[in-house]
Amino acid sequence: MPQVKCNHCHLSFDDEVMIKEKELNFCCKGCQGVYHLLKSDGLDSFYDKLGNKTITPPLNLEDDDISKFDTPSFMKNYTSLNKDGFYEVDLIIEGIHCAACVWLNEKILHDTKGLIEANINFTTNKAKVIWDGDELKLSDIILRIRSIGYNAYAYDSSVADEKATKAKREYFIKMMVAVIASMNIMMLSVAKYTGFFTGITPEVMNMIHIGEFLLSTPVLFYSGWVFFKGAYFGLKNKMLNMDFLVSSGALLTYIYSLFILFGAKGESYFDSVAMIITFVLVGKYLEVIGKKSAVDTLDKIKSSLPLEAVVIKGENKKQVALNSINIGDIIEIKTGEKVPVDGVIIKGEGAFDEASLTGESLPIFKKIGDSVYSGTINTNNLIHFEVTKDFKNSTFSSIVTLLEDSLNSKPKIQDKANEVSRGFTVSILTLSLITFLVWYFFGLDLGFDYEGTSHFEKSFIVAISVIVIACPCALALATPIASLIGISELAKKGLLFKEAKFIESLAKVNSVVFDKTGTLTKGELTVVKALILNEDIEKLNLLYSLLDTSTHPISKSVKKYLLSKYDLKLEKLSNIRNIDAKGMSAQFTNSEGKALSLIGGNLDLILEEKIKYDLKVENSVFIFAIEDEVIASFELVDEVKDYAKDLIQYLQNKNIEVIMLTGDNEQVASKVSSQLNIKKHLSKQTPISKAAYIKSLRTSGKIVVMVGDGVNDSVALSNADVAIAMGTSADISMAVSDIVLLNSSLTSLKDAFEISSRTYNFIKQNLAISLVYNLVTIPFAMLGYVIPLVAALSMSLSSLLVVLNSLRIKIK
CATH class of the missing domain: 3.40.1110.10 (Calcium-transporting ATPase, cytoplasmic domain N)
Structure with missing residues (x-):
């Protein structure tokens, strides 16, 4: 039966079910509808971007399940309101196969009235969507996505843990297969290279080659499948990535060795194939462990909270899931139990261990009217408190959200590294080809002793060595591995960075502006x-x-x-x-x-x-x-805080300008400035004048950090390059801040500057290591001084060096 292609999804189908429209063919009414929808919206350039690739036809889903997206329970669990009053949700979009799919979904969503922002991550298929709830419902957004052949559902953070665990397990199995096979191959290869088999008959040598072939094949096609898969998706999206270098180098070496195995003259390099895959896979596994460690850290934090709490209603007590606790509910907390959500004590008094939030080792005494925070522990007495924040917006949950966001974000310097990496693979392939042509046509015989090999083999092996020794993975690891360790170290010091990019900003700062009351002083007048x-x-x-x-x-x-x-x-x-x-x-x-x-x-x-x-x-x-x-x-x-003078001295020693802004009178401002040796201060400042001053500093080219805690600081905080709020800050100040000091200690603030500066320096060191490594080793490989086996080991060592260098961030 004749087959024709659909003008929308490009899938083949029987012409007897075809919907014919002039010169257009559609496999179903869904494709016909989407085609005309794109045409009418001026989005028909999608088909140019799609090229010859196929996509999934529009989904024929029943709409009776669509209403669940607008239910109060769904909105409460999966969406949030941002500071501008718009709703935010993270969605996973099914059916995305290429960059054209991402482009189409973003375009169709951006053209939806009431939708503020839609960004889709091609790697994870995760979309961050922001919309105006007065003009648009979430179900309308889901239907809009479905109308063009894709489906969407709410992102659940537990999915990230499942994927990380699965990836770690899969990488471990692949790595162990590669390691065991490679060890056996090397037992043969070392003996062969050191001359133990000198003088053996060709038949015996051929048996050795067969053994190496049998051992290297599962390494290449099972353990190394991850690199072929990565290279395929890269090529599909017109990108040459690190996976392409690894897979092409190993595959070409494998094919060449097959020719040797089946009778061609020369030396087989099955050992190099196995070692290329093994060494790079070990590096990949280390990276996966790092990511899994971050997820495990979050899981450990999350698991420290109870799953339920005792809610008192009248004379009755009932165990209620945390997500079902509402503002105004009365919660009972016994001795030794953790506070599940934020609230205010209405009955009883006792001490609370707040070390998990602030790092404070001594319990804090609380009485009726005092606030209690989720994640803290009631160390004595029975307490009843009224809920002031639901679970999603409570202190502990907010901290976890901040950590998740910061671990997923990246500094600006990583964008620059990524730009270099994009052109890296093309450059290496070009250099490899040039190397082969020069060696082959000019008959070079430099470097490593290739005695007994043909002229073609010499040229081929040297070219392969160039591909294998080049290491874009070290360049790609340089920033994220250091950022990951830096963020973890900062969190241990009670510092929450909302995004990793603020590490770079804090490292480059040249002006720090302090509020006085509650920031430099204790705020306990x-x-x-x-x-x-x-x-x-x-x-x-x-x-x-x-x-x-x-x-x-x-x-x-x-x-x-x-x-x-x-x-x-x-x-x-x-x-x-x-x-x-x-x-x-x-x-x-x-x-x-x-x-x-x-x-x-x-x-x-x-x-x-x-x-x-x-x-x-x-x-x-x-x-x-x-x-x-x-x-x-x-x-x-109001007494100045402990270590305030040390912090000011530390910043001034780093040539950072320190300024104090306060709404207090000049006499008080002068007194505090004199105590702390602050050379510049402004008194009688309103919230608006504070913000205006911050703007003027930035206009003059300064990179400005603002440190404050009150509602009156929120406007100034929002105008700074980096906004730092104390853990005791008003909610609005913490909302507009970029960094939160959970314990409000100025020693932690000093740690923020020190660790950020150290992390940024190590990021630059990592990038330098990667670039210097490639600048030194690639010319050596082009001159023939490196065989593929040594090239693979060298490349993996460069990645390992970057990881080990990043671990030094932990060492003061």
């Missing part, structure tokens, strides 16, 4: 002088109520002081307004119906409101007034 001008308890209640509207350290400290002296209650305030870097205001309607104006803040705010008050202080101050009458004033002192 103590009232050292209180002047209560009017002790009317009703007026003090208003002061207490105004303070309760703010989370600023000054407000919390004054509130704590008042509660230690008076029995106060909260009043209902209206028109509450925060005044940047100065204080706050509100109104209170008294029993007579009169609206009273309340003002609380620093001296500048009081003077701006034209309230007369004469006060000279060198410390932070909080003044409270009702209707232009000052009721009370408080002087507060």
